[in-house]
Amino acid sequence: MIYVDNAATTRLKPEVLEKMMPYLTDHFGNPSSIYTSGREAKIAVNSARAGIAAALGATESEIFFTGSGSEADNWAIKGVAHAAKGKHLITSAIEHHAVLHCFEYLGRNGYEVTYLPVDSLGLVNPEDLKNAIREDTALISIMTANNEIGTIQPIPQLAAIAREHKIPFHTDAVQAFGHIPLNVNELGVDLLSVSAHKIGGPKGVGALYIRKGTKITQFIHGGAQENGKRASTENVAGIVGFAHAAALAIRNLDENAKKVTELRDYYIKRVKETIPYCVLNGHPELRLPGNSNFSFEFIEGESLLLSLDMKGIEASSGSACTSGSLDPSHVLLAIGLPHEIAHGSLRISFSEDNTKEEVDTIIAELGPIVQRLRDMSPLYEGIKNKA
Amino acid sequence: MIYVDNAATTRLKPEVLEKMMPYLTDHFGNPSSIYTSGREAKIAVNSARAGIAAALGATESEIFFTGSGSEADNWAIKGVAHAAKGKHLITSAIEHHAVLHCFEYLGRNGYEVTYLPVDSLGLVNPEDLKNAIREDTALISIMTANNEIGTIQPIPQLAAIAREHKIPFHTDAVQAFGHIPLNVNELGVDLLSVSAHKIGGPKGVGALYIRKGTKITQFIHGGAQENGKRASTENVAGIVGFAHAAALAIRNLDENAKKVTELRDYYIKRVKETIPYCVLNGHPELRLPGNSNFSFEFIEGESLLLSLDMKGIEASSGSACTSGSLDPSHVLLAIGLPHEIAHGSLRISFSEDNTKEEVDTIIAELGPIVQRLRDMSPLYEGIKNKA
Amino acid sequence: MLYSEKVMEHFANPRNVGEIEDANAIGEVGNKKCGDIMKIYMKIENEVIVDIKFKTFGCGAAVATSSMATELVKGKTIKEALAITNKAVVEALEGLPPVKMHCSVLAEEAIKSAIADYYRRQGIDPEPIVGCSLKCESCHSHG
Amino acid sequence: MLYSEKVMEHFANPRNVGEIEDANAIGEVGNKKCGDIMKIYMKIENEVIVDIKFKTFGCGAAVATSSMATELVKGKTIKEALAITNKAVVEALEGLPPVKMHCSVLAEEAIKSAIADYYRRQGIDPEPIVGCSLKCESCHSHG
């Protein structure tokens, strides 16, 4: 099996699982308990917190563990909106659903939301942000890097605009964390969401960075965990795994980024050479190392994925969350693709575990599959006949 | 080490971990992905869903996995309150903080909350519930069994009253699930929260039962997971572990309950025989099998716990979530204990892994510890001198 | 979203793919926006569908329902073909995920659309025979 | 909530536990509601605290701070004893968790309360020497 859907989720790294194992076996204490096993668990959670803080250039007391990247996004957005007086919110048109659907929910519940457009490469224009800001703008949320097309936003520039107006700035860095260098102070953000399973950590663990002084209501009420800010018995093993995965990702960031970028560029080059009527979506340079996203004209994405799967190649069309839905990707529509082309996209996202040989196999399979589907497509008839 | 704080959390059962392992290693696919590894993960999640549904007498489509018992409580309470027109809510004075703090939050945000009192054994009086109901009551939430004193509420009776008035009824069954028989239809509840780590499952997984037709807003917005009702990439391994732990708990429920009740009753008998000035909190019969809760006069609970810990005995004083807080347990105050006695409680909660020998060791250590602390206590001076 | 083995089998080996040079009935339904387009070619002789082929732009279910629908229709009389509902196609495929049900509707409509074309070519109003006008009303089969 | 090793050591082996039969200074602070009561007995000779004992109802931190405070005060003059702040107790214990800071305040107050008692027994108003009235205002040291 060739797994090239690392933007959807990643294999839990064996060395990460190894660090988790004590907490899945003997060290099962509840971190809120004051006896030995509880204290040991607490120490494990707090040192994981220090690890995530270090990875982001934050301080420990600004890191709060959650049950997922989605929960971190929900907490950040609803929490800041609810704590604020202003009723105007700003986000972008290409956010992940975990962000977008929060804004849509708030939009139905007394808030007014501005969705900033993006250009054909997926970039938000800082001028658009400046123009959207109002007296009563309570929150700006723009993702660090897009999950479908990989475009990296100019967050320092955007966050600086927010700061000028004293508006809290959130960024969903779930796709960026561990793949490109991130420092909350260099970015200038007030809130930042991350998730473990995108960087070789376990599923079901995320974290929210909340800059000291940021006004935010609680999201999960209850016990006094996470400094009284997020209730729930801590997923100790998961948290420990997340921190270790983050440490590995940060330690090897440059090396991995170089390797993965090379693989991806090789794949992109080979696709362009071998398959006609395709277009690369996203930005040529301001792009996550592992991300590629092609639209193949005249064919539909799901058929492409199923065909690849039959050859043992696991890849994605848009975000995993939206598969099963009939709408074409909102991201591809936002960068201006027509519907039928937006329907035919293939996201291949590499990790450092992928190889050049795998890319060669993908290329060898992809061409005939695309051709077979085109031969089956009524949209291709005219083209073929013209050619 | 003698671990007798199973109400705080439990050891992950080795056979549960074994079932989780494939999903922590090779089977790492994202259940939302349509290729083979994603479909396998989806099947695993759905069969876990069927397992939890079976354990509760519910149907699969009524079970939604969450990141914790606290999240399930928050979702149920805030979700139903927000979806309702009425602004009046009813709960009890002895709920877990995951429930209580939601109501306090809603109470500060436009809702009116009635907190039903309990009697000295910890029982809610159905008459009190009847009297509290108003035209605009939107939700009633009363826990199945209390985490500190183990008292089991007459849920069928309470839920029937709610149903008569067509008011949604939620119960926090985090402590009860897997320990006493539960069937959502026999209970007559509309929503029910459970958590994996209380029954030998992993930390960081819970579930919410939502009866078909119940009006509830979404809590975590985003992707289309959990039938579009709860976003976040599924914690596949955790969910699989939860279902297996539940299956084991249900399969061995009678046997475990018998064993654990015997241990507990033996412990209670021996404490009463050997330690003066103590009082058993909670109900003598309507009580969770594993729960014991004693107040030892003239001494403070944390000192007792630390002393026990120094002897390798891990137990709790009230709920783990509140340790670190200076308030005496709200549950013990609600059953009428004076403050200084509420401060001196010891919860010992057994699992089927505990033994009679362990109870004997606990008794042998507990007496001298209590005596030493009393000798150190200014409150005991007068008593000692009188004796 | 899980496909049955039968769906996967028909997706992997779709029957009756292609065009018919001398077709005397051609129908096309769906639209680009929805991401599903089905085009059906038929050769009808003495009210019997002696040959049928399809071309489909769409998801796995769209391909599989096209394949199955053409199989069910092949060799049948027009009357028999018109009696085949989307339900029959779904059953023959051993089920479809709820979000993909609309594909089976599309397949039924594609068949009817081709038959309507057959009548229209002969100057016969297809409406009383085939039923109401055929359109992919929207991309969503549900709410 | 994590205690330092020093705190645990003083909790496990508290110094100066007990009563002094012929104490000439006794102070008690805290209340049952708060869950912390400290009672200090002193034997003062020539302005020097020659002996000191305590009894404490309270948490681990309460016991440890009582133990440490009495150690710091033992053998000191009244003046020196009054100069010992709760901070000094906390430092000597290598820190206390934030929620437990109030215990160190209580220990400081217990010492002062005993010394105040010493003056009162001699008909001297302790206020100008010891400071303001001593009370456990509330159970919370923070919001």
Ligand SMILES: Cc1ncc(COP(=O)(O)O)c(C=O)c1O
């Ligand atoms: C009664 C009760 N409700 C809710 C919870 C919260 O569950 P979790 O720790 O999974 O968030 C607990 C335990 O912590 C509990 O005992």
Ligand SMILES: Cc1ncc(COP(=O)(O)O)c(C=O)c1O
């Ligand atoms: C950009 C982005 N945000 C948020 C999420 C949600 O993270 P999680 O699956 O941990 O809830 C994802 C991935 O699923 C993502 O790619």
